[in-house]
Amino acid sequence: MKLAVFVSDYRNTVETLERLKPEKLGIILVGNGVYHATVKEKGNASPLLEKSADFYALSEDLETRGLSSSHVNSKVKVVNYGDVVDLLFNNYEKTAWL
Amino acid sequence: MKLAVFVSDYRNTVETLERLKPEKLGIILVGNGVYHATVKEKGNASPLLEKSADFYALSEDLETRGLSSSHVNSKVKVVNYGDVVDLLFNNYEKTAWL
Amino acid sequence: MATTKLGFIVQRPPYKSENPKLALTHAIASQSVEIYLKDGDLVTADVAFVGDGVLNCLKNQKAMDIYALSSTESHLKNCLLLDLNVYVCKEDLGKLGLSENDIVMDAEEFGADMKVNVVPFDEISKMMEGMNHLLFF
Amino acid sequence: MATTKLGFIVQRPPYKSENPKLALTHAIASQSVEIYLKDGDLVTADVAFVGDGVLNCLKNQKAMDIYALSSTESHLKNCLLLDLNVYVCKEDLGKLGLSENDIVMDAEEFGADMKVNVVPFDEISKMMEGMNHLLFF
Amino acid sequence: MGKLTIGCFSSLVGSMNLDFAVKLSAAALEKGHTVDLWVSGNATMLSIKDQRAFKDYSSLEKPLKELMGKGLTVTACEACAEARGYHKDNTMEGFKRHSMDWYLASAFDADRVLHIGGE
Amino acid sequence: MGKLTIGCFSSLVGSMNLDFAVKLSAAALEKGHTVDLWVSGNATMLSIKDQRAFKDYSSLEKPLKELMGKGLTVTACEACAEARGYHKDNTMEGFKRHSMDWYLASAFDADRVLHIGGE
Numbered sequence: 001m002k003l004a005v006f007v008s009d010y011r012n013t014v015e016t017l018e019r020l021k022p023e024k025l026g027i028i029l030v031g032n033g034v035y036h037a038t039v040k041e042k043g044n045a046s047p048l049l050e051k052s053a054d055f056y057a058l059s060e061d062l063e064t065r066g067l068s069s070s071h072v073n074s075k076v077k078v079v080n081y082g083d084v085v086d087l088l089f090n091n092y093e094k095t096a097w098l
Numbered sequence: 099m100k101l102a103v104f105v106s107d108y109r110n111t112v113e114t115l116e117r118l119k120p121e122k123l124g125i126i127l128v129g130n131g132v133y134h135a136t137v138k139e140k141g142n143a144s145p146l147l148e149k150s151a152d153f154y155a156l157s158e159d160l161e162t163r164g165l166s167s168s169h170v171n172s173k174v175k176v177v178n179y180g181d182v183v184d185l186l187f188n189n190y191e192k193t194a195w196l
Numbered sequence: 197m198a199t200t201k202l203g204f205i206v207q208r209p210p211y212k213s214e215n216p217k218l219a220l221t222h223a224i225a226s227q228s229v230e231i232y233l234k235d236g237d238l239v240t241a242d243v244a245f246v247g248d249g250v251l252n253c254l255k256n257q258k259a260m261d262i263y264a265l266s267s268t269e270s271h272l273k274n275c276l277l278l279d280l281n282v283y284v285c286k287e288d289l290g291k292l293g294l295s296e297n298d299i300v301m302d303a304e305e306f307g308a309d310m311k312v313n314v315v316p317f318d319e320i321s322k323m324m325e326g327m328n329h330l331l332f333f
Numbered sequence: 334m335a336t337t338k339l340g341f342i343v344q345r346p347p348y349k350s351e352n353p354k355l356a357l358t359h360a361i362a363s364q365s366v367e368i369y370l371k372d373g374d375l376v377t378a379d380v381a382f383v384g385d386g387v388l389n390c391l392k393n394q395k396a397m398d399i400y401a402l403s404s405t406e407s408h409l410k411n412c413l414l415l416d417l418n419v420y421v422c423k424e425d426l427g428k429l430g431l432s433e434n435d436i437v438m439d440a441e442e443f444g445a446d447m448k449v450n451v452v453p454f455d456e457i458s459k460m461m462e463g464m465n466h467l468l469f470f
Numbered sequence: 471m472g473k474l475t476i477g478c479f480s481s482l483v484g485s486m487n488l489d490f491a492v493k494l495s496a497a498a499l500e501k502g503h504t505v506d507l508w509v510s511g512n513a514t515m516l517s518i519k520d521q522r523a524f525k526d527y528s529s530l531e532k533p534l535k536e537l538m539g540k541g542l543t544v545t546a547c548e549a550c551a552e553a554r555g556y557h558k559d560n561t562m563e564g565f566k567r568h569s570m571d572w573y574l575a576s577a578f579d580a581d582r583v584l585h586i587g588g589e
Numbered sequence: 590m591g592k593l594t595i596g597c598f599s600s601l602v603g604s605m606n607l608d609f610a611v612k613l614s615a616a617a618l619e620k621g622h623t624v625d626l627w628v629s630g631n632a633t634m635l636s637i638k639d640q641r642a643f644k645d646y647s648s649l650e651k652p653l654k655e656l657m658g659k660g661l662t663v664t665a666c667e668a669c670a671e672a673r674g675y676h677k678d679n680t681m682e683g684f685k686r687h688s689m690d691w692y693l694a695s696a697f698d699a700d701r702v703l704h705i706g707g708e
Contacts, residue, residue, distance in 0.1 A: 001324070001325055003330075006584075006586075008487070008490075008588060009349065009588075010346060010385065011385070014207045014208065014247055014248075015247050016205070016207050016246060016247060016332065019246075019317060019321075020321075021321070030490060031348065031349065031485070031486050031487070031490065032346055032348060032349045035346065035388070039429050039430060040429075040430035041428060041429055041430065042428055043430065060400075060493070061486070063394075063395040063398070063399060064348060064394060064395055064396045064399050064400060064404075064486075065346075065348065065388070065391060065394060066391035066392055066393045066394040066395070066404075066406065067391070068393075080497075081493050081494055081496070081497035082497045082500065082501065084494060084497065085474075085494065085497045085503065086501070088474070088582050088584065089472050089474075089503070089581065089582060093582075094327075094329060094330050094583075095329075095330070095582065095583065095584045095585070096205075096330055096332045097332055097584065097586045097588055098207075098332055098588065099461070099462055101467075104703075104705075106606070106707060107212065107707070108209060108248065109248070112344045112345065112384055113384050114344050114383060114384060114469065117383075117454060117458075118458075119458070128609060129211065129212065129604070129605050129606070129609065130211060130212045133209065133251070137292050137293060138292075138293035139291060139292055139293065140291055141293065158262045158263075158612070159605070161258040161261070161262060162211060162257060162258055162259045162262050162263060162267075162605075163209075163210065163211065163251070163254060163257060164254035164255055164256045164257040164258070164267075165254070166256075178616075179612050179613055179615070179616035180616045180619065180620065182613060182616065183593075183613065183616045183617045183620055183622065184620070186593070186703065187591050187593075187622070187700065187701060191701075192464075192465075192466060192467050192702075193466075193467070193701065193702065193703045193704070194467055194469045195469055195704060195705045195706060195707055196344070196469055196707065200577060200578045200579075202574065202577060202583075211604070211605050212601075212604055212605075213480045213511075213601050213603050214479075214480045214511045214512070214601070214602075214603030214646075215479060215480045215511070215587055215603075217603075217645065218479055218480060218510055218511050218550075218587075219587070221570060221645065222510070222570045222573060222574065224570075225569065225570035225571040225573070225574055226574055228569070228571045229571040229574045229575050229578070231571070232571065232572065232575030232578075233575060233578060237578065239574045239575065239577065239578050241574070260644070263605065263608050264644070264648065265608075265644065265645075265646070265647055266644045266645050328577075329577055329580070329582075329583035330583075330585070331477070331583070331587065332585065332587055332588070333479070333587040333588075335697075337696060337697045337698075339693065339696060339702075348485070348486050349485055349486075350482050350485055350599045350630075351482070351483075351484030351527075351598075351599045351630045351631070352484075352598060352599045352630070352706055352707070354484075354526065355598055355599060355629055355630050355669075355706075356706070358526065358689060359629070359689045359692060359693065361689075362688065362689035362692070362693055363690070363693055365688070365690045366690040366693045366694050366697070368690070369690065369691065369694030369697075370694060370697060374697065376693045376694065376696065376697050378693070397525070400486065400489050400528065401525070401529065402489075402525065402526075402527070402528055403525045403526050465696075466696055466699070466701075466702035466704075467702075467704070468596070468702070468704035468706065469704065469706055469707070470598070470706040470707075480601065480603055482599065482601060482631055483631055483673065484599055484630060484631060511603060512601055512602055512603060512631065512634075515631075515634075515673060518673065518674035518675075519674060520674050520676065521671075521672060521673055521674035522671040522672055522674070523672075524668060524671070524672050526668070526672070527668075527669070527672035527673075529672070549643060549645070550646070552640075552641040552643070553640060553641055553642075553643050553645070553646035553648070554602065554634060554637065554640055554646075555637035555638060555639050555640035555641070555679065556637075557639065560674065560679065
């Protein structure tokens with residue numbers, strides 16, 4: 001399946017994401033999930049970004065938190081709400097908000 | 099200081115507890131915090147119970163979740179709401195709900 | 197005539213939020229959805245408990261006695277009574293030191309025929325593949 | 334004539350819940366509490382950001398532009414304007430790859446004299462020891 | 471053009487989950503899609519009328535009414551609302567209330583379902 | 590005998606945090622202590638009247654009224670309530686509403702403060 005997973009928290013405590021192995025995986029960082037795109041904890045990028053997936057971060061939620069697009073990890077594409085709608089309809093079939 | 103810390107979640111994501119070093123520490127497990135008293139994950143008791151502290155678990159919250167007092171770790175004393183009130187007034191000066 | 201299959205995945209323990217309970221009450225609502233649909237159209241709901249979500253299935257929850265609140269145990273039994281497919285992840289039960297003896301496996305006392313399926317996560321993955329939409333709680 | 338000292342400890346990032354913001358608005362309320370107290374009696378509020386709570390202090394939060402919501406940045410500046418002691422944990426900033434350049438350090442544009450104190454956790458511990466009551470957010 | 475069903479559950483008002491749901495609905499409507507928004511659990515707080523718009527709190531009544539004008543269907547779980555003391559007479563105009571099966575019926579012919587559960 | 594001030598903030602209705610606060614208040618009153626209960630953020634949901642008592646949802650109106658009869662003081666943050674559309678006319682009888690400084694004033698002469706923040 002083609003699955004778009006929304007990650008909305010920085011300290012995610014559900015392990016489900018580790019176990020999902022869809023044929024195509026997109027991870028959309030929204031809300032406090034956007035910290036995964038920018039924060040370098042102890043110098044390292046978020047382990048989440050090591051997954052084999054396409055990564056997106058919501059620009060509105062980056063800016064709300066004072067996070068600049070220039071600090072976003074190069075693996076992550078910055079998108080807006082309209083882009084998220086297109087991703088859902090065009091690139092993925094199912095969604096999961098974890 | 100004499101500090102009573104309430105732990106109300108099983109997957110606690112704040113690190114504050116690790117860093118508090120009061121002269122006397124009580125950890126009161128309430129809500130989903132009571133899983134720390136009973137669940138043996140991969141055969142091990144919760145790492146929380148390794149802390150140097152007095153441990154209490156709220157009987158009402160154990161029973162609500164279908165957890166039997168007989169499964170409570172021997173380090174943990176089972177208490178009821180009335181006991182919690184006495185602990186707060188008689189054994190500790192300050193509280194922290196983490 | 198069409199059927200839409202919904203997969204309800206419960207990943208969190210009960211009583212911290214209403215989420216797990218709302219998962220079950222919404223899944224049960226698949227039994228009354230036809231009033232909104234054309235004849236022959238259907239919505240089915242399969243329910244899977246994974247991760248800490250398996251803690252929802254523990255027996256002897258006393259939420260009603262203590263907090264005057266219906267337990268997730270009772271909702272789980274309702275799911276069985278209404279013939280929903282219910283899956284519990286075997287690995288996650290094991291990881292938390294639990295076995296089939298600790299959880300609700302049937303609702304025979306209400307005359308339910310359905311039983312809880314304790315299965316490896318792989319089977320839950322396959323269930324998810326077969327659904328039209330997924331709802332993670 | 335007595336003073337009660339309250340310590341507000343913010344441990345979580347903003348916007349996931351109202352908690353960090355409510356910490357600051359309640360701390361600011363220490364400025365108007367005397368209407369309930371006898372002459373000379375006081376309540377003071379010190380605020381400390383620890384753990385992921387330091388993320389509340391980032392500059393250039395656009396919550397108002399985007400969500401029509403006042404930012405924790407603006408509330409932090411109000412705290413400084415009202416002469417509250419504000420501490421930010423140095424180790425936690427460093428751990429998250431942040432420095433004093435990334436966070437609000439003063440509210441000079443509003444004429445505030447107070448500045449944010451970036452201090453080791455040990456100093457925040459001492460602050461907590463000196464308080465009558467602690468409020469963890 | 472497709473149909474998007476969004477369900478928002480048990481999320482804190484004060485989290486940005488409801489704000490997210492409303493903004494995503496707006497973006498989808500803008501692109502010509504049909505949107506059904508279902509709120510259940512604590513998210514039924516969205517349905518109550520006369521929420522005062524302070525800048526310190528998320529205030530969604532105004533954007534929501536604009537979106538309803540553009541065709542958004544928004545429905546609250548009736549039992550979840552009643553349990554919280556939100557009755558028909560303090561529900562925002564245009565906000566529907568139904569039992570939980572409404573959400574499943576909306577999902578029946580949706581092209582995409584985004585269920586915002588979590589905490 | 591002492592005074593206990595409990596603050597409950599932003600907690601989900603549906604979490605058991607409010608249930609906890611009410612039961613702890615009951616236990617403290619039972620032992621002869623004085624109890625002030627302050628609710629802020631989403632916990633102001635506790636203050637609204639005519640919440641229908643379904644067994645699937647926490648229902649605290651009845652126990653709360655009993656405790657008020659036994660001397661419990663319970664106060665909601667006025668701004669937090671107004672922002673949610675909870676006005677004076679749909680507030681439970683006996684439930685006070687004040688600005689945030691009331692909580693700090695209650696803490697002033699409290700022997701113990703239990704602040705239930707978190708999520």
